[in-house]
Structures are given as C-alpha cells and as structure tokens.
Amino acid sequence: MSRRSPACSTDATAPYRFPVHIDEFAYDLPVGLIAQHPAEPRDASRMLVDLDGTVEHRRTGELASFVRPGDLLVVNDTRVLPGRIRFRRDSGGAAEVLLLEERREAVWEALVRPSRKLPPGTRVEVGDDLCLEFADDLGEGRRLVRVETADLLASLDVHGEMPLPPYITERLTDPSRYQTVYAERAASAAAPTAGLHLTPEVLDACVAAGGAVAHVELMVGLDTFRPIAVENVADHVMHTERYSVPVATWEAVRRASRVIAVGTTSVRALESAAARGDLAGRTDLFIRRPYPFAVVDVLFTNFHLSRSSLLVLVDAFIGPRWRELYATAIAEQYRLLSFGDAMLVARR
Structure with a gap:
C-alpha cells in the first residue's frame, strides 16, 4: 500500500461539506461503567474487535492474533508529567x-x-x-x-x-499505571491511554506475528480535558500540540502493509506529518468527517467521552458504526474511558 510522502501534503483543514451538530456525537454514558482503576494486569482488559464488520469480544493480550506480516504498530511514547500541584x-x-x-x-x-x-x-x-x-x-x-x-x-x-481526568474520582495508588510501559520524555498533561493496555509481552508477540513497532511523540495537552463547547463541530478550535515523527518511523510507515495506530494521539501525529509535510512541529489538526486519511488503516483505542474531539475522530475513521459498537460495549458491560477497555477497528 502506498503512503503519501510528507512532501505531498493533503488539506488538513478541509471544512465540513455541511454543518454537523455536536449532538451527533452524544451517547448515554452509564456512570457505573466509568473505570476507576486500570485492569490488572494491563493486558487483561477487554478488546472489542471490528475489522471486517463482524464483532468479536477478546482480550488485549490477544492483540497479536490480529497482526499480519508487514503490519506496523505505532505508539505514542510521551510520558505524563506529574504536573498537578x-x-x-x-x-x-x-x-x-x-x-x-x-x-x-x-x-x-x-x-x-x-x-x-x-x-x-x-x-x-x-x-x-x-x-x-x-x-x-x-x-x-x-x-x-x-x-x-x-x-x-x-x-x-x-x-x-498525576493529572487524572475529573471523572476518575478514586485514588490511584500506583502512579506508574497512568504511564505506558514505553513512556520516555516527561512532557504531557495526560496519558495516551490506549497504550496503557500494552505490555512488553504483547508487543513482542506482535513482532513475532510478523509486525513491527515504531514510536512517535505527541505531547497531550489541553484538548484532552476540554469538551467541544460549540454546536457546529466545524467551529471547534483545537489548541496546538507538539508532535514528532522520527525519520525511521516514517520510513517504516511507507514500507508497511497496514499501519495500526495505538491511540488517537498516534493518529494525529502521523496524519499531521502527512498533512503538514513536516515530521515535527506544532499541530492543531482536528480530524472530522470527511477526512482523507493518508496513513492509518487500523485504530486501537479506548472508548471516549460523549461530545469529545476524540469521539469525532473515531467517527471520521469508522463512520456512524461507532454508535453500534458503543451500544454493544455498553450492553456487554465494557469498562469505559481512560482506565477502561479497548476497541480495535479498521478504517471505513
């Protein structure tokens, strides 16, 4: 599969073809399903899989069974700064x-x-x-x-x-559980939470299945905490965040048969590189439909807040099917949000 070079920029600011009301990204979130603690062990979390229109209920520890030879998993290796004083x-x-x-x-x-x-x-x-x-x-x-x-x-x-989201009201006894196992530079105001599920053993199994793992960095900032406060989603303004895609990662992206992004922040880093023509810089990329994805084929992500920019990104990636998947997850008592379970979905 060919990939766009960063020199071949796509229009990241393409507007909606029609107004889209924020209520299109609303759903009823049962308070009792908001996870207050991470799964123990990390890879014991549940994983809703929809790669071909058929839903499967699996565990994160089984992620490698969905990895093909030539696949590339891309993780955001930012580290959370314990910056709440x-x-x-x-x-x-x-x-x-x-x-x-x-x-x-x-x-x-x-x-x-x-x-x-x-x-x-x-x-x-x-x-x-x-x-x-x-x-x-x-x-x-x-x-x-x-x-x-x-x-x-x-x-x-x-x-x-640790700057836990406000919906997590119980004390986190082990701050390392709000860090990924591959976290490096302390710079973010929130965790790239999809990565919290992964262990060295899960990543090693993905490599053994014929995949590869590459890193990007996107410093998670204010928009993680901010709901969309406008009626027309196209009017929402994203705050800029720093991102970096190493040259080696971009070369691996261009060779990959499929790119599997671990989390929405990895998506934004990769798609920003493609859209801006720069492998590093600041991005205010707001991914919303219709969006011409240039890089990411499969997304491993958590279940997100209603009316959030993260849910808007998921909608751009898989279309309105997210409603069916979220309804299924809620009916099956999946744990939701930052410490909750995960989903693995293919771009539609």
Whole structure:
C-alpha cells in the first residue's frame, strides 16, 4: 500500500461539506461503567474487535492474533508529567495548578483554579524547593506561571500528582499505571491511554506475528480535558500540540502493509506529518468527517467521552458504526474511558 510522502501534503483543514451538530456525537454514558482503576494486569482488559464488520469480544493480550506480516504498530511514547500541584493560598483557600506546556525557560502555560484569586504577581511557595509566580491570563482558565525550582522533575515527584481526568474520582495508588510501559520524555498533561493496555509481552508477540513497532511523540495537552463547547463541530478550535515523527518511523510507515495506530494521539501525529509535510512541529489538526486519511488503516483505542474531539475522530475513521459498537460495549458491560477497555477497528 502506498503512503503519501510528507512532501505531498493533503488539506488538513478541509471544512465540513455541511454543518454537523455536536449532538451527533452524544451517547448515554452509564456512570457505573466509568473505570476507576486500570485492569490488572494491563493486558487483561477487554478488546472489542471490528475489522471486517463482524464483532468479536477478546482480550488485549490477544492483540497479536490480529497482526499480519508487514503490519506496523505505532505508539505514542510521551510520558505524563506529574504536573498537578495543589496548595493553599494565603487566605487558606484551596488552589491548584496543572502544568500544560513550557512556553519558554521556566515559564509554563497552566490551568489555574481559582484563577481570579491569584492575580498577576502573586507568588506561592509550595515548598522549600518549589515556588510559583502567576503572570498573564491567557483565557479559559489558562495562565502563564513561572516555576522556580532547581530540579523540576524532582520537585514534582514531591509536590506533584498525576493529572487524572475529573471523572476518575478514586485514588490511584500506583502512579506508574497512568504511564505506558514505553513512556520516555516527561512532557504531557495526560496519558495516551490506549497504550496503557500494552505490555512488553504483547508487543513482542506482535513482532513475532510478523509486525513491527515504531514510536512517535505527541505531547497531550489541553484538548484532552476540554469538551467541544460549540454546536457546529466545524467551529471547534483545537489548541496546538507538539508532535514528532522520527525519520525511521516514517520510513517504516511507507514500507508497511497496514499501519495500526495505538491511540488517537498516534493518529494525529502521523496524519499531521502527512498533512503538514513536516515530521515535527506544532499541530492543531482536528480530524472530522470527511477526512482523507493518508496513513492509518487500523485504530486501537479506548472508548471516549460523549461530545469529545476524540469521539469525532473515531467517527471520521469508522463512520456512524461507532454508535453500534458503543451500544454493544455498553450492553456487554465494557469498562469505559481512560482506565477502561479497548476497541480495535479498521478504517471505513
């Protein structure tokens, strides 16, 4: 199967041919099916498979049985920064900062609550090794925050927490379970959650089946936390995120018979490279139908929130069949969202 070279860009900003209301991406999410803890072990999670129109119910540990010789699995190897910092204001009131991205040396874009109670110039000593100074208001709860510390990662190990989504209300006793087993550079504000299911043994089995594994990096940012707040999906504005596709990965993509993306962030990194003509940079790619996929053939992903940009991407990939698959998963009591089960689907 031929792949587009990054030099052969496709129009990533092609508009909808007609308005699409956000309610087209709504479904009833049973609260009791929102997974509060990851599966133990990782590959014990369930996997709904739909590669040819026939649904199968399997386990993630069986992923290799769907890998063919010549397939390429692409994973996002970003590591989650334990960047949620809770503290008390001088008044005694609770506050928190969620570090999103370093804009320049020691100055971070961050979500701040309550932002209005921390005006520009406010300094907070979180500990002897960590001080926060609040600066410009960027809107939507975002601020510039100067982070003063001799060793950021060491300070966050003491004062920071994993930035779990708000629908996970129970304590995570092992923070490593919100990291993939192949995580590398700490830079993301959320995990690429499809990868949480995978183990070295599962990946080795995929290679033994004739596949290969390659890495990309997409730093997961604000849009993971933000629902789509406009009625017409085409009016939604994505915040930019940094991505990088190594040359070796792109060469493997071009040789592959099928590209299996592990997670929506891997999809966005690969399709951004094809669409922009650059293997690294910033992307605000919002994948929505109709979208001319240039790279990804199969998607391994979690079940996503109603009215989210992630669900819009799944809709672009498999069309309205997602409704049937989600209804089946709910009827079969699959666990949903970040710590939930997975699905393996082919592009339609």
